[in-house]
């Protein structure tokens with residue numbers, strides 16, 4: 001049984017003129033952090049709406065923990081942070097969590113224990129009595145994410161969770177998400193923050209104009225740059241650079257290493273042979289991978 005499954009979900013608007021999503025197929029195992037990427041209007045939010053029966057599919061079907069998305073009970077173990085969410089401004093953070101917890105069917109005794117824990121986790125303890133109309137964008141986003149966890153869900157859909165959150169807050173949210181993953185929760189994220197996605201995702205899919213153009217493990221998205229970082233013993237740094245020059249190898253010198261442009265593994269090994277011939281001790285050889293952002297820009301353009 002998969003945590004999230006989409007079998008050909010398709011959504012057209014305006015009598016078929018807008019093809020928001022076309023034949024989307026995915027199977028996500030439990031305990032996976034999955035990120036859906038794509039430019040504005042690619043269909044990311046549409047997919048979440050179909051998974052949660054907020055929008056009705058033109059065709060296709062979906063399952064959450066084996067239950068069909070048309071079955072209300074499929075949403076019992078789900079947490080959801082919607083894009084651009086709005087809370088009633090007259091409620092404070094405690095009241096928001098209480099209200100949403102109650103709507104999710106959480107018992108009052110559990111809410112009394114859970115709400116202070118979530119407020120602390122999301123750094124909202126001090127502002128718990130402040131009406132949310134007075135909240136900053138980042139504070140609302142933290143509260144929205146806390147709200148998504150109020151029913152201790154197994155599957156969590158987060159539509160742009162770090163939107164408007166400051167860099168320290170982003171690290172805190174990353175830590176919370178990784179802790180949830182460790183507890184076996186499945187996390188589905190829509191995001192534009194590629195450096196965040198690269199750090200926490202197990203799997204990624206890229207949507208463009210409603211069609212999936214690539215999916216795979218995160219490592220599949222980090223392409224080889226054809227460069228290696230070679231570190232040698234500090235005292236031999238100068239001889240190291242001289243050898244690279246004599247071999248006519250392009251490189252960028254660093255304080256304790258050099259990034260070396262290599263055509264293939266054979267060339268890498270002959271560089272290593274030349275260094276060893278001079279009795280230089282090699283401390284490390286690492287392949288330099290491109291970032292997810294590099295890959296994303298290339299594939300979208």
Ligand SMILES: Nc1ncnc2c1ncn2[C@@H]1O[C@H](COP(=O)(O)OP(=O)(O)OP(=O)(O)O)[C@@H](O)[C@H]1O
Pocket residue numbers: 013014018019020038039040041042043044045046047083
């Ligand atoms: N209710 C609607 N009626 C008509 N068109 C819609 C509706 N909702 C979404 N769309 C269209 O469907 C397409 C996909 O929108 P969606 O919100 O899923 O994109 P997204 O990938 O989430 O974009 P963003 O990164 O900007 O959040 C867009 O062309 C959008 O205009």
Ligand SMILES: [Mg+2]
Pocket residue numbers: 044045046083159190
């Ligand atoms: Mg969206």
